[in-house]
Amino acid sequence: MAAGRWWFLALWRSGPGTLALYGAIAVHGVLALWLLYDRRTLRMPIWEATQYAIGLLLPALLVVHVVGTRIAWWRFGADDPYPRIVLALWMQAPAFGARQALTLALAWLHAGIGVHYWLRFRPWYPRAAPWLFAVALLLPTLALLGFVNAGRDVAELARTPGWSDAMLRAANAPGPVEAARLLAIRRGFLQSYLIALILVLVARGVRHLVERRRSIRVTYSNGRIAIAPGGFTILDASRLAGIPHASVCGGRGRCSTCRVRIASGLGDLPPASDAERRVLARVGAAPDVRLACQTRPTRAVSVEPLLAPSVAPAEAFGTDTRQGREQELAVLFADLRGFTRMAENKLPYDVVFFLNRYFEAVGTAITRAGGVTNQFTGDGVMALFGIESGPAVGSRQALAAARAMVDGVAALSADLAADLGLPLRIGIGIHTGPAVVGRMGWGDSFYLTAVGDTVHVAARLEQATKDYDAELVVSEAVARHATLDLSHFPAHNLTVHNRAGQVPVRVIDHVANLPGV
Numbered sequence: 001m002a003a004g005r006w007w008f009l010a011l012w013r014s015g016p017g018t019l020a021l022y023g024a025i026a027v028h029g030v031l032a033l034w035l036l037y038d039r040r041t042l043r044m045p046i047w048e049a050t051q052y053a054i055g056l057l058l059p060a061l062l063v064v065h066v067v068g069t070r071i072a073w074w075r076f077g078a079d080d081p082y083p084r085i086v087l088a089l090w091m092q093a094p095a096f097g098a099r100q101a102l103t104l105a106l107a108w109l110h111a112g113i114g115v116h117y118w119l120r121f122r123p124w125y126p127r128a129a130p131w132l133f134a135v136a137l138l139l140p141t142l143a144l145l146g147f148v149n150a151g152r153d154v155a156e157l158a159r160t161p162g163w164s165d166a167m168l169r170a171a172n173a174p175g176p177v178e179a180a181r182l183l184a185i186r187r188g189f190l191q192s193y194l195i196a197l198i199l200v201l202v203a204r205g206v207r208h209l210v211e212r213r214r215s216i217r218v219t220y221s222n223g224r225i226a227i228a229p230g231g232f233t234i235l236d237a238s239r240l241a242g243i244p245h246a247s248v249c250g251g252r253g254r255c256s257t258c259r260v261r262i263a264s265g266l267g268d269l270p271p272a273s274d275a276e277r278r279v280l281a282r283v284g285a286a287p288d289v290r291l292a293c294q295t296r297p298t299r300a301v302s303v304e305p306l307l308a309p310s311v312a313p314a315e316a317f318g319t320d321t322r323q324g325r326e327q328e329l330a331v332l333f334a335d336l337r338g339f340t341r342m343a344e345n346k347l348p349y350d351v352v353f354f355l356n357r358y359f360e361a362v363g364t365a366i367t368r369a370g371g372v373t374n375q376f377t378g379d380g381v382m383a384l385f386g387i388e389s390g391p392a393v394g395s396r397q398a399l400a401a402a403r404a405m406v407d408g409v410a411a412l413s414a415d416l417a418a419d420l421g422l423p424l425r426i427g428i429g430i431h432t433g434p435a436v437v438g439r440m441g442w443g444d445s446f447y448l449t450a451v452g453d454t455v456h457v458a459a460r461l462e463q464a465t466k467d468y469d470a471e472l473v474v475s476e477a478v479a480r481h482a483t484l485d486l487s488h489f490p491a492h493n494l495t496v497h498n499r500a501g502q503v504p505v506r507v508i509d510h511v512a513n514l515p516g517v
Ligand code: FES
Pocket: 246, 247, 248, 249, 250, 251, 252, 253, 254, 255, 256, 257, 258, 259, 291, 292, 293, 294
């Protein structure tokens, strides 16, 4: 520990290190007080309330440590080697030691919540989260174990007569006079902090009295109405009225999940800040869309929240597909051959068990290839590829998914061979073309789907796998987008009901024969 201390002192007690560390602490503290003032309602999700409460408590807990080490060193030249600090925390004042351990745990929790809610809408985060969580648990646990170990070492050393006195003398530990002055510094800080907190709360109260006189009315698309004091954001108004409203980042203008379409009153709203505009541009929002957490109406507005209150963090920054847009993508349909006949002889429980295994196998194949599973109906599956990455990548992903789906179904078939009688066979159709993509549904049941001719054609290609007794039928458009030579597979022209012209397709009897994708 002493060897490590040399390195961190070299960093934190250097000029730039001091500026960075104490500058960051000061800015963090001032911003926290500003946020406490700025937010109009203290109703917030439990995670946010926990982070706030710990954050406000931490300065009061940390000051004891900072004054006892850094300030004592700076003002009185008192060195703070680990033997001196651990002797004080472990033996002379164990209550201080317990408080120091609690401070460490709370500071770590505060930081952990902050980092988690900052990163959780990054696409890579769900994969990294278990590892980060393991580190987040291990690091403070090992640190505290290190402290306990050091405490035992120091207790052992302190049994040697004269060791403690000699060590304290060598460290130039503060005497009674210096200790009294350090205590006064600590008290001064605590009183100032308390006064700052009270001032913020008083300022909130005064503002509330002023703003209460001019209330604003927010009408929601479901007919509910929130009346909030002027100065409230739309999200504040929702929270005040107890109207569920998505806010994955806690109203910090980072996630875009609180966005609303302004049905009326758009012209009366204050213009969006640059930061708000950047977030809205990132999700391709229409001009009548605003972030509820950043918009403070001055007159009555009608709004339509665009994401369900239960929106998952992963959907933050998802393109604003609720509004619908036309784009080129690959659509895949798959169906299990002879399933209806097979299900006739099975108990309902067995059918559900089997279908769930089947959906797990094909769903995993689709997701791993980069697609979005869209519909599970009976034994049929629809999946979309290339929503974000475009038709070329989407076509290749769909073909890779087809290969993995066939493998997955073969593995399932082998697994359940004793129950099935006949091996399972799947038929897959893929077409790439323009479709309208959007989040559709009602209430909490919104999901991303596509409609249009491309979907219709893909479904027809899947049906054609029965006619050709093949595992896969793909349109020429898929091969073209995927830049794949399928000329050695039989070509056909398919007629699609209610559609002019024929669709040129390639019939692939076994997906394993596909060239690499
Ligand atoms: S709640 Fe995250 S941007 Fe508004």
